[in-house]
Amino acid sequence: MAERWQDEEWAKDLWYSGKATRRKFLGLGAAAAGALGATLLVPPPWREAFGQAKPYKIGTLQPLSGAGAAGGKTALVGTQMAVDRINKAGGINGRPIELVIADYESKPDVGRRKAEKLAVEDKIDAHQGGFLSNVCLACMPVFEEHKIVNMIGVCLDTTITTSKCSRYTFRSFDYAPAQAVAFAPYLVGKMGKKWHIAFADYAWGQSTRDAYAEQIKKAGGEVVGTTGIPLGTADMTPFLSKISGAFDGFFGIFFGKDGVTIGNQAFDLGLTKKYRWAGDGAIAEATNLPALGNKIEGFVGINRYVPVLDPPLNTPHHKKFFDDAVARLKQIDPSGPLPDRYVQANFEAMNALKVGIQKSGFQGRADTPKLIAALEGLEMKEGDDFPQGDKTLRKDDHQAFLREFIFEIKDGKHRIVEVVPKEKTVFPPACKFA
Amino acid sequence: MSAPRSSSGYWMGFAIVLALLAAAPLVLPEFWRRFVTEILIWGLLAMSSDILIGYTGMISFGHSAFFGLGMYGAAAALLTVRPPNLWLALLYGLIGAGVIAAFVAYFATRLRDIYFAITTLVFSQIFYVIIFTWTEVTGGENGLTFRQPPFSVPAVLSVPFTPVTLHWFVLAVVALSYLLLRRITQSPFGMVLQSIRENEPRTRAIGYHVERYKIVAVMLSGLFAGLAGVLYAVQNKFAAPDFVFFLISGEVVIFNVMGGMGTLVGPVAGAAFFLLLREVFSRFFTEYYLIPVGVIFTLMVVFMPQGLLGFLRRRLNQ
Numbered sequence: 001m002a003e004r005w006q007d008e009e010w011a012k013d014l015w016y017s018g019k020a021t022r023r024k025f026l027g028l029g030a031a032a033a034g035a036l037g038a039t040l041l042v043p044p045p046w047r048e049a050f051g052q053a054k055p056y057k058i059g060t061l062q063p064l065s066g067a068g069a070a071g072g073k074t075a076l077v078g079t080q081m082a083v084d085r086i087n088k089a090g091g092i093n094g095r096p097i098e099l100v101i102a103d104y105e106s107k108p109d110v111g112r113r114k115a116e117k118l119a120v121e122d123k124i125d126a127h128q129g130g131f132l133s134n135v136c137l138a139c140m141p142v143f144e145e146h147k148i149v150n151m152i153g154v155c156l157d158t159t160i161t162t163s164k165c166s167r168y169t170f171r172s173f174d175y176a177p178a179q180a181v182a183f184a185p186y187l188v189g190k191m192g193k194k195w196h197i198a199f200a201d202y203a204w205g206q207s208t209r210d211a212y213a214e215q216i217k218k219a220g221g222e223v224v225g226t227t228g229i230p231l232g233t234a235d236m237t238p239f240l241s242k243i244s245g246a247f248d249g250f251f252g253i254f255f256g257k258d259g260v261t262i263g264n265q266a267f268d269l270g271l272t273k274k275y276r277w278a279g280d281g282a283i284a285e286a287t288n289l290p291a292l293g294n295k296i297e298g299f300v301g302i303n304r305y306v307p308v309l310d311p312p313l314n315t316p317h318h319k320k321f322f323d324d325a326v327a328r329l330k331q332i333d334p335s336g337p338l339p340d341r342y343v344q345a346n347f348e349a350m351n352a353l354k355v356g357i358q359k360s361g362f363q364g365r366a367d368t369p370k371l372i373a374a375l376e377g378l379e380m381k382e383g384d385d386f387p388q389g390d391k392t393l394r395k396d397d398h399q400a401f402l403r404e405f406i407f408e409i410k411d412g413k414h415r416i417v418e419v420v421p422k423e424k425t426v427f428p429p430a431c432k433f434a
Numbered sequence: 435m436s437a438p439r440s441s442s443g444y445w446m447g448f449a450i451v452l453a454l455l456a457a458a459p460l461v462l463p464e465f466w467r468r469f470v471t472e473i474l475i476w477g478l479l480a481m482s483s484d485i486l487i488g489y490t491g492m493i494s495f496g497h498s499a500f501f502g503l504g505m506y507g508a509a510a511a512l513l514t515v516r517p518p519n520l521w522l523a524l525l526y527g528l529i530g531a532g533v534i535a536a537f538v539a540y541f542a543t544r545l546r547d548i549y550f551a552i553t554t555l556v557f558s559q560i561f562y563v564i565i566f567t568w569t570e571v572t573g574g575e576n577g578l579t580f581r582q583p584p585f586s587v588p589a590v591l592s593v594p595f596t597p598v599t600l601h602w603f604v605l606a607v608v609a610l611s612y613l614l615l616r617r618i619t620q621s622p623f624g625m626v627l628q629s630i631r632e633n634e635p636r637t638r639a640i641g642y643h644v645e646r647y648k649i650v651a652v653m654l655s656g657l658f659a660g661l662a663g664v665l666y667a668v669q670n671k672f673a674a675p676d677f678v679f680f681l682i683s684g685e686v687v688i689f690n691v692m693g694g695m696g697t698l699v700g701p702v703a704g705a706a707f708f709l710l711l712r713e714v715f716s717r718f719f720t721e722y723y724l725i726p727v728g729v730i731f732t733l734m735v736v737f738m739p740q741g742l743l744g745f746l747r748r749r750l751n752q
Contacts, residue, residue, distance in 0.1 A: 064720060064721035065721040065724060069721065101720060102716075102720075103716060103720050103721045103723075107676055108577070108672070108674045108676050109666075109670070109674075109676070109677070112670055112672075113468075113469070113472070113713075116465055116468060117465050120463070120464040120465045121463070121464075121465045133575065133576060134575050134576050134577055134674055134675075134676070137576050137577070137579060137672075138577070138579075138670075138672050138674060141579065141671060141672075157576055159576065164579065201567050202566055202567060202569070202574050202575045203569050203573070203574035203575040203576045204575065206569050206574065228567075230563065230567065231566070231575075
């Protein structure tokens with residue numbers, strides 16, 4: 001027996017012996033290529049069930065690496081849940097969905113390149129996804145150029161369905177102006193007339209601030225001051241310590257880790273005790289609650305989705321969605337986060353696409369005008385496809401209107417305090433299709 | 435007798451590469467056609483930074499600012515002037531990048547080595563924050579989108595770009611830029627830059643005003659980076675703050691290291707190699723593709739410290 005395992009006879013082909021010959025290199029290369037090829041030859045799981053039925057190729061662009069990776073992976077869970085459910089139920093018009101996933105690294109240039117690849121190489125029939133608004137906006141012209149329906153999953157920027165709207169792009173969830181219309185009467189009527197707004201100082205935060213300022217004024221209230229805080233600021237104290245004066249409520253417009261920072265630091269400075277504390281629901285997203293602890297108690301927010309099984313979300317459809325999402329999220333995050341609006345919006349966006357395909361008899365990209373016609377004005381009914389509730393996809397700007405949940409954080413959990421019907425969230429269209 | 439032969443060999447090689455690149459969009463599938471055009475643009479950006487990194491020995495992390503300002507300059511011309519004009523976009527982009535390069539050069543060239551690198555990084559981050567937050571003018575995080583200008587010769591013709599003609603236009607600009615930069619680096623001015631790289635105190639002792647040479651080098655480098663930014667804006671019809679972020683400068687340094695610094699062509703080869711690696715691996719490994727790319731980059735740094743071009747040269751000389 002040899003002294004070192006590397007000198008054993010059986011290990012000679014595996015262990016680098018000091019000379020890399022061309023034969024060894026080619027051999028190992030061929031073995032690696034063979035292994036890779038073999039994995040590609042394994043048929044996808046839907047192949048057996050659907051026989052030779054040609055699948056609908058649906059592309060999904062997500063930030064699976066880079067700054068937006070955590071959110072992108074969560075969002076993808078929603079899309080995959082919907083695709084698996086559709087395929088399990090027999091596909092659409094007897095054809096399965098083949099999901100083509102592309103990671104755009106949270107960068108707009110990569111996003112645009114991947115959108116091109118999906119369009120010209122993968123030859124997708126439609127696209128469902130998109131997470132970061134700047135990447136969504138950069139990719140929209142690609143879908144327009146190749147005449148592909150683009151059903152957005154997360155991108156919240158207002159301009160996507162207003163000044164930069166596209167005939168090919170649809171948003172099956174809400175946007176800031178609709179949330180402001182829904183929330184302002186509650187803020188002014190039940191919490192106070194005078195407000196100070198602190199916001200993430202970039203495009204989304206600024207446009208959301210403007211929407212709330214307008215609606216609070218319309219509801220009879222007043223915005224006495226605003227404070228912009230740069231995105232990603234770890235220490236917000238210098239900004240927050242300047243906020244003082246005679247007003248009733250302190251309103252925050254932040255998301256992600258900035259939501260955690262504002263929640264913790266506003267509490268530490270006593271702002272949330274001195275003033276009524278409200279804001280965009282993204283501050284108190286389920287994923288943020290553990291990091292906020294009891295400092296977020298009493299926060300009042302608005303969101304299209306809250307992970308509770310209380311009325312009106314105590315339906316069997318929502319329970320089914322909730323349980324499936326919890327199980328899948330646990331696979332990517334062992335801490336077991338509850339589903340958030342990213343999972344919900346992607347799940348429902350894929351289902352909206354499904355309903356549109358069924359309604360229009362869409363067969364492929366050549367039928368895109370038919371699919372657009374079917375999606376324009378689409379009424380989505382609460383059920384297994386749309387567990388969040390009813391929604392309407394407006395024809396004028398391809399923007400959906402849906403019910404909103406005003407919630408309070410109590411004992412570390414969301415508690416719905418008011419449900420705003422979709423009819424009371426409508427904001428006039430501001431889109432002119434080219 | 436060997437000099438003329440090697441010179442004719444060089445020009446023959448240049449002509450062959452140029453001909454291959456010109457023919458590429460006629461034979462490549464649609465996606466790869468666009469991809470090659472993009473490689474040329476990133477290659478020009480990498481080439482521009484080679485003036486500083488490879489020839490003057492100054493590592494700049496501010497190239498994203500010059501690239502981005504070129505892009506936003508072009509965007510300003512394409513959004514404010516009707517009908518959109520290609521040459522005006524070029525002019526605005528070059529002015530934008532040139533002014534910023536002069537500003538950065540004035541302050542940063544007073545410092546050396548790591549201090550120069552950090553100063554350029556700080557400047558690029560300042561411009562990034564301004565662009566990111568000044569939404570009314572720059573579009574903020576979302577950036578600006580616009581229409582592609584046609585190719586025009588005033589009073590003679592105006593034709594919209596096709597992917598093939600755009601590729602040829604980009605190729606022409608990159609080839610001319612290369613020839614110009616090659617001429618500059620081989621001129622007495624270029625020799626002084628290399629002398630600064632090799633021994634700055636001695637260059638100063640000989641009597642050269644080192645700071646002035648450095649300022650001109652940064653401005654020159656910034657102008658060509660801005661030109662790359664204009665080409666990117668024209669190709670992709672959008673400008674975004676992400677291109678001003680220092681990570682882009684980091685990628686440009688990687689292009690230089692992979693391709694071979696101080697060669698002008700090397701960084702272009704480095705950009706092509708890196709972008710191809712990224713594209714191919716991301717197809718198989720989705721979000722995990724950076725692991726093999728990182729491993730290959732590390733191996734290259736260890737086993738090919740002079741980059742792809744240096745390695746090829748050494749092999750050919752053997």
